[in-house]
Amino acid sequence: MEINGKNVQVLYGDYIAVKDMSIHLKKGEITTIIGPNGSGKSTILKAITRLLKYRKGTVLIDQKDILSFGSKELAKQIGVLPQSHTAPPDFKVKDLVGYGRIPYQSFGKKNKEEDERIINWAMKTTGVYDLREKSITQCSGGEAQRVWIATVLAQQPEMMFLDEPTTYLDISHQLDTMKLVKKLNKESGIGVVMVLHDLGQALEVSDRIIVMKHGEKYAEGTPEEVVTRKMMKDVYNVDCDIVWIEGRKKPLIVYREI
Ligand code: ADP
Numbered sequence: 001m002e003i004n005g006k007n008v009q010v011l012y013g014d015y016i017a018v019k020d021m022s023i024h025l026k027k028g029e030i031t032t033i034i035g036p037n038g039s040g041k042s043t044i045l046k047a048i049t050r051l052l053k054y055r056k057g058t059v060l061i062d063q064k065d066i067l068s069f070g071s072k073e074l075a076k077q078i079g080v081l082p083q084s085h086t087a088p089p090d091f092k093v094k095d096l097v098g099y100g101r102i103p104y105q106s107f108g109k110k111n112k113e114e115d116e117r118i119i120n121w122a123m124k125t126t127g128v129y130d131l132r133e134k135s136i137t138q139c140s141g142g143e144a145q146r147v148w149i150a151t152v153l154a155q156q157p158e159m160m161f162l163d164e165p166t167t168y169l170d171i172s173h174q175l176d177t178m179k180l181v182k183k184l185n186k187e188s189g190i191g192v193v194m195v196l197h198d199l200g201q202a203l204e205v206s207d208r209i210i211v212m213k214h215g216e217k218y219a220e221g222t223p224e225e226v227v228t229r230k231m232m233k234d235v236y237n238v239d240c241d242i243v244w245i246e247g248r249k250k251p252l253i254v255y256r257e258i
């Protein structure tokens, strides 16, 4: 499965948030979008998942225009965890995860056993099965994040889109989330597209990185190709060194300013 966005332009009023961006995403890969605040990361992510209308351009899922998908049909292809999301406070974890099954249910036609099996699988895979009877508001930040990921998983999409899945988590929960994403990608073959702020984590987990600046794509490629001193200066206005350490597969970013 592939997603091909061509010359996508998104406006808020008359402000151009994404200019003329082409983006190619493949199932099986982990792609990370990086860039400063306000560079258009969330906007392009929403545009290519049809959460937001684009003014110009096309988005194709395997040659088929995304606009021609029915909403349930689309939900079987792509699952999205937006940057901010809220659940009704009295929702139990298992019920929230159960929402992921809606695309597979039609009026008068419910496969309860199958749904239950997949809901349980999604909760076990993300490590929230023991929380299933708890209300979502009783979960810690890290737990809640895993519950949301479980909800996307229960949808059984070909690709999942996570906008800043680690923001507000402490470092150990950030790493847990990265490990989970990697596991889902490697074991279930699910394609992952994320927005991350931590460039070290982006370097570590991504097969491909897309860098955005001022609503446009600045660069794209493997982490090693993309994360350079020049990029860091041009995009973030930060001086750093990219350092290779023996025994590590990926380089480190060492900031000169601190
Ligand atoms: P990022 O996710 O990279 O931080 P966004 O895609 O959220 O950036 O935003 C891109 C630009 O569009 C920013 O300048 C932001 O202020 C603006 N923007 C985002 N959402 C809206 C909105 N709903 N209305 C108007 N402007 C918006």
Ligand code: MG
Pocket: 041, 042, 043, 083, 163, 195
């Ligand atoms: Mg954002």
